[in-house]
Amino acid sequence: MxxxxxxxxxxxxxxxxxxxKLCPFGAIEYKxxxxxxxAGCKMCRICIKKGPKGVIEFVEEQTTKVDKSAYKGIAVYVDHVEGRIHPVTFELIGKAKELAKKVNYPVYCIFPGFQILDSAEELLHYGADEVFIYDYVELEHFRIEPYTAVFEDFINNKKPSIILIGATTIGxxxxxxxAARFRTGLTADCTVLDIKENSDLxxxxxxxxxxxxxxxxxxxxRPQLATVRYKIMNAPERTEEVSGKITxxxxxxxxxxxxxxxxxxxxxxxxxxxxESEIIVVAGRAIKTKKDMSLAYELAEVLGGNFAGTRPMVEAGWIDAKKQIGLSGRTVKPKLIITLGVSGAVQFTAGMKSADYIFAINKDPKAAIFSVAHYGIIGDIYEIVPKLIENIKNEKGLTGELPKYAAPSTRN
Amino acid sequence: MKIIVCIKQVPGTSKVQVDPVTGVLIRDGIDTKMNPYDLFALETALRLKEEYGGHVKVISMGPPQAMEVIKEAFMMGADDGLLVSDRKFAGADVLATSYTLSQGIRKMGNFNLIITGKQTTDGDTAQVGPEIAEYLQIPHIANVLKILEVTDNDITVEMDMPETIEIAKVKFPCLLSVEKDIFQPRLPSFKRKIKTKDKEIKVICLNDMEDKNEKKYGLSGSPTQVERIFPPDENADKEIWEGTGEELADKITKKLKELKFI
Structure with a gap:
C-alpha cells in the first residue's frame, strides 16, 4: 500500500x-x-520508472499486517447446478493441487447445495483432500445471500489462504x-496462477x-480470491482410489x-x-459484409467444425453472442482454430490461445494475432478462403455443391 | 420508481500496447466514450421509468473529464447525475472502486433499483456491481436477460445461468447487472442535448462521503496490487507464410492434411 x-x-x-505525455491514462494534470x-491513475508507476527523475515518488504507507500463517489451504468452489458439477471445478482442483504442493497446503472443496453427497464423492477422485458440504434445502438453487453466507461460515472456520472460483455466471x-464481505482482493479471469513462498498468489x-x-x-x-474461466487450466486424470474425506x-x-x-x-x-468444438473457424473484422460471413460458415462446414466470431462481429449483430470468443465471450481449447481477418487483441487471444493448432490469416503483417499463431498466413481472406474451401472439398471428395448451408440466424 | 445507473468513461479504443523495449504503455489517441455495456443498463432504466414513472439518476467515478459521459446520459434521458471524483481515489482496484461508488450512492437518496452493465470494456472484470450490492447490503442478480414484471415491492427477471435460464423474483431495493441486448439503446437526442446543456452535474469528493477514512479509498483501500505489466508471450516456434492467395490456400490445405484435419 x-x-x-x-x-x-x-x-x-x-x-x-x-x-x-508519458501517463497512458491521462491522470496527470498541471495547473x-x-x-x-x-482519479484516472491506475498506479502503473510508469511516471516514476520512465519520467524525469525524482519528480514523482512512491511512498509506502504503514499498514497493519495480516498474519498470513493463520491462513492455510487452497479452497475450490464446487460450481454446480442441482448437484451436476461444472467441469471447471476439476480443472481448478488440478491447479490447486499444483500450487498446494509448493507450500504444503491441503486442497479443500466448498460445496453448498441440496442432496449433494453423491456428487461430493466424485471430487475425491480428482484429488481433493477434504470436501466441505453444506447440504440444505435452502441451498438447492443458487441464490446470492445464502451462498455468500456459506462462504462466510467456511472462511471463518477453515481460514483458507486462497479460494479459486470458476468464472461461470454463478462464480x-x-x-x-x-470478496467484498471480507474486504479482500479478487482477480477476475486469471490465465496463469502461481504461488510465492510466503503464500501470496x-x-x-x-x-x-x-x-x-x-x-x-x-x-x-486473506483469503485471496481469484476466478478462472473454463478450459484455461487442465483437469487432472480421474483416479480410482481416493484419499480425501467428506465433511x-x-x-x-x-x-x-x-x-x-x-x-x-x-x-x-x-x-x-x-x-466443446474441436475445430473452429473464427470470423474477424476483415469480413466486410454480413453476407460474407458465409466464408466462415462454409469453411467450418467443409472442415466439420463450428464457427465463431470476435467482439466487433457480435457488436455488429452479425453473429450471436454465444459464438463470441474472448474475455467477454467464451474460452475455447479446440484442436484446430483458423482465424479469418482477426487482429488479435489480448481480449480475444486470452480466449483461444491454448488451442493445439492456430492458423491465422490476416492482411496486416503486424497484426497481433501472428504472435499467438502457429501458422501465420499473410494474405487476403477473400483471395485465400474460397480457394481453400474448394481444395478441401476436392480432398474430401465432396464433388459439386455442398448442401446449401443455411446461415444460422443471429438470434438462436 | 427510483433508479440509479452506474456508468463509466472508458478509452475509445482498445489499442493499448506495451513497448517491448521500454515497457511503456502506448495508448493510441485519448478519445473516450461511455462503456458500451452501460448503454444497455441506462436503456433498461429509461424503459422502466417510461412504463412505471419515477426518475433515473446516473453515477460515475473518475477524473473531472468523466463528466462527459454523464452529459451523454442526460442526452439519452437521465434526470440527474453525480460524479465522484478525488485524486485520493487514484489507483483504486475493484474493491476500492466498489466501496467508493457505494459511498457515493448513499449520498443520492432513496432508491428502489440500481442497474449496472455486464462489465466494462477496459477492466472486463464484471465484479463491481456485485461488490456494490454487498456494501449496500442489498441482493443482486447478475446476467439479467429480460425484465418480466415489476410491482411496487419487487421485480421479476430472467437470468442467465451456466446450464439454465432462471426466472427469479427479487425484492426492492436491489441491484441488477444486465446483459447486452436486453433492450436496444436509444441514440442521444439533439433536443435533449440543447435542453440539458447547462444542467448541473454534482461533483463530490472524499470529504463529502459518510466514511472519510482515506485508507478505504484509492490505492490504500485496494487489496490487490499490480506487480508488473508486460506484453503477452510470443509463440516461439511459429511459421509465417506469404504468397499469392492460391499458393497460400494450397499450403494451408497441405498442412491441414499433414495434421490429419482433412
Missing amino acids: GKLLVHQDLVNDETANKLI DGKLEIN RSLAPRV VQIRPAFGGNIMAQIVTPNS VCSMDTNKFKSNVDVIKITKKEIEGNIS
Missing part, C-alpha cells in the same frame, strides 16, 4: 509536459504551476460478493482492455434468508456450443 507523492519543487513546464494526479456473481491476466498482461498480488489480505458442515439456517425467489428453471438448449 502506498501513494504517489509529487515533489512540486522539481515541477516545471518541461517536466510537467513530459509526465503528462497553476502545480502537478496533480487525478462471477458469487466471488465479488464474498501470483495472478496473471490480460489488463486495461488491451494487449497487456498484468501480474497481480494480494499482499496484505458435512452445519450452520445457522437463519443465515439462509433471502430476498430472491427462484420461480422457474428452464434448461438451455445446448446447440452449437463452441466451447
